[in-house]
Amino acid sequence: MVHSMIETVRGNMEGFTLEEVNRARTARMTVAMMGHPSEDTVRRMVSANTILNCDINSSDLANARAIFGPDRAAIRGKTVRRQPDKVRREFVSIIS
Structure with a gap:
């Protein structure tokens, strides 16, 4: 029997x-x-x-991170693009 450790929001x-x-x-x-x-x-x-009329406090933000994980939209919008590796061309001679 295989057990997996998957975290769910529930x-x-x-x-x-x-x-x-x-x-x-x-x-x-x-x-x-x-x-x-x-x-x-x-x-x-x-x-x-x-922030005017804001009902949340810092513990609510900490609980949101603990329950839902990091904010995906914030992470995806702020990650930096990495330069891809250069493609090295190699010529292979084919003898028929």
């Missing part, structure tokens, strides 16, 4: 209350509405109260 929700899960969802939606800034930027904005 499994990650264990240990959190329903209120914490709902606040984590709200935090993730708020970050999406802001255009997916980095987590550090959002955390600084929330802790400095620079």
Whole structure:
């Protein structure tokens, strides 16, 4: 019998209350509405109260990362393109 260790969002929700899960969802939606800034930027904005009428706090952001993982849209938009390896051409003589 093969066991696999796959993490699911449902499994990650264990240990959190329903209120914490709902606040984590709200935090993730708020970050999406802001255009997916980095987590550090959002955390600084929330802790400095620079966002008006914002219901989330830094613990909600931490819970959102623990439950849903890192914000994929933020990661995909901010990764740097790597230069591909150069293609080396080799000529092979074919004798028939």
